[in-house]
């Protein structure tokens with residue numbers, strides 16, 4: 001079906017028309033402009049390996065210009081003195097705009113990132129709730145009144161940080177851009193967003209849509225470009241008050257080093273290697289279905305994915321057989337086809353990396369239950385790959401792969417599950433499956449991770465904090481905690 005009466009194809013056609021119309025530039029101070037260097041870079045569709053368009057490539061000169069624009073906007077009365085209620089209305093208008101363009105944004109995301117359209121639609125829909133959630137926060141960024149003897153009044157204000165640099169990855173760009181914009185704006189900051197060079201188009205389209213809502217110029221600025229140039233310039237810049245980064249742990253550490261230039265505030269949302277723990281007393285079919293969805297969803301390119309499936313010894317073989325059976329139904333192919341569940345990886349480089357881990361799993365002595373066949377044809381596809389009888393010390397169980405590769409690891413009892421589950425340098429997310437209520441709560445307390453689930457995996461809610469223990473990051477996004485990450489406290493004493 002390729003005619004435009006098919007809604008998926010209609011959305012694809014609309015997205016392509018926008019992509020091909022040209023003019024993919026930098027947004028600085030309310031104007032779409034070419035990079036100062038005049039440079040551009042290519043945008044590739046990972047499902048076809050074809051070039052979609054060129055985008056202006058920001059580097060440090062453009063970062064300088066964006067910082068000036070964002071600072072001016074931060075101090076301008078049109079933003080600085082806007083009432084919290086007016087900021088609420090501004091964020092609600094953005095949510096409404098996105099809601100009117102779900103299919104178009106999803107199709108742009110699919111073309112640029114390769115994710116299946118259904119997955120992209122879920123991501124865009126989630127961003128609408130994110131903007132509405134943060135819209136509600138604008139009037140609730142509360143200070144405190146501090147007890148005193150009555151001869152003084154002591155109170156605090158929570159004030160915005162100022163100019164926030166935000167660097168996002170390519171795995172779910174629309175969601176990443178939205179959480180970063182919404183969180184910063186609700187607290188009264190201004191933003192310079194650097195989308196990933198591998199998937200920047202929805203950040204550009206989102207910014208166009210936000211501009212249509214009459215947000216003052218310079219409140220959001222968008223600089224497509226590379227990490228080592230535009231990204232590093234943003235992290236090092238003396239005029240940037242905060243850097244929020246989502247990406248790999250290695251680059252997160254570099255961001256911290258760069259941020260020492262002016263001790264800007266830093267929050268980091270980094271890698272993960274989440275334990276998903278299934279006890280023999282669980283609803284096994286539900287657990288298995290969820291386990292497959294989390295490691296195959298978005299082709300495993302999700303930092304919170306459940307990539308270590310811990311299964312109690314007595315059910316190991318039964319579970320791994322069923323996991324392999326279900327994962328085999330994750331059909332790879334055209335992201336716009338109705339029966340496609342699995343899209344390609346983002347790039348040839350990422351596919352090589354994932355393949356090298358599949359090799360490492362086999363060399364390490366894990367048994368390959370599913371996968372291991374090379375994809376013939378265009379696109380950076382890797383089919384679902386399941387290893388069982390994995391030992392937690394193997395490389396495939398310790399390192400973040402970012403592909404549809406699952407390690408099934410047997411465990412004996414509660415203590416063993418916790419010990420092995422925590423034996424990782426990461427701590428982003430985790431889950432436990434059991435019908436025993438006490439055990440469920442004991443195990444989630446013992447697991448060292450920032451977001452946990454009992455009898456589900458990967459479901460999210462904007463009110464639920466997200467962030468890492470250990471080397472999975474600093475600070476939290478979403479929920480009340482995220483307000484702290486975009487404000488600073490001023491305490492005031494009045495002598496009466």
Ligand code: ADP
Nearest residue numbers: 168169195196197226227228231232247248251
């Ligand atoms: P991945 O390996 O998954 O692509 P990265 O951490 O390399 O994740 O990239 C995430 C984001 O960080 C991208 O926007 C990328 O351009 C940016 N980035 C990469 N290197 C740097 C750097 N040295 N400084 C700042 N940003 C960077």
Ligand code: MG
Nearest residue numbers: 044112198199
């Ligand atoms: Mg791309």
